[in-house]
Amino acid sequence: MNTTESWDHPRPHILRVTVEEKHIDLMRHTNNVNYLQWLENVAWDHSEKLGLSPVQYEACGHGLVVRQHELNYLAPTLLGDELLLGTWITLVDKLSLYRAFQYVRASDGKTVFRARTHYVCVDIAQGRVKRMPLEFSTVYSAAAVAAA
Template identity: 50%
Template sequence: MEWDRPDPHTLSVVVETADIDELGHTNNAVYVRWLERCAWQHSTALGLDLVSYRQLDRAMVVLRHEIDYLAAAYLGDELQIATWIVKSDQKLRLVRHFQIRRLSDQTTLLRAESTFVCIALSSGRPKRMPPEFLQGYGAALR
């Protein structure tokens, strides 16, 4: 599969009945859930799971999503969701790009950019990324 960027972290999904809205295609909110799931899986693969977040009293939370819905997904479609960390200020913010493609025809259905900010879990307030975040997320910069 040809992606917008090299070496993505990917997640495979199949569109299920519960994903379909009244218009007969995948509901927009479902795409957001898939992006979140893909980002979490990528973080976990980088050694930064929920247990790590709690131990470090830090988390990366979404500040902004920018999503371009380019084509619809339908019941039974097999999809690949890709993500890359493309930017980090090495302090508070990092940016992920996402791309969703349908396997059957290689159509890109969605492109998105999400900005994340580091917070202290104990207060919910912005807090600098700990060294573990700089190492894990920094190693994934593309």
């Protein structure tokens, strides 16, 4: 990757994707719905690397759901572009987790997208906001501190 632009965070978790035909829309660039799907993909990939997969969520009966997204599309991406999807946890409290995202085009190092997401912890069975279980808060807080 050309480093003409750098990451907003010193050690993001990175997932690589390549823009495929199925991602392209009428405007001949990546449709914005794909950026949102990739948010979920890279967030789950990061959580799983930290040891919290959907299996652990089910086992403790808690999960994180999106409360708010802030999405900033900075440059179009095209068929064949390789993207580095970066994410990191910025803050964890008793009910919430905050995550930042940055997508960088590998060929020129250009940041093409930035986002921030606020998640809240819920009881899966009841769908109600609940305090984060100790396992979640311990793992995610350590990742936020380690990332700083």
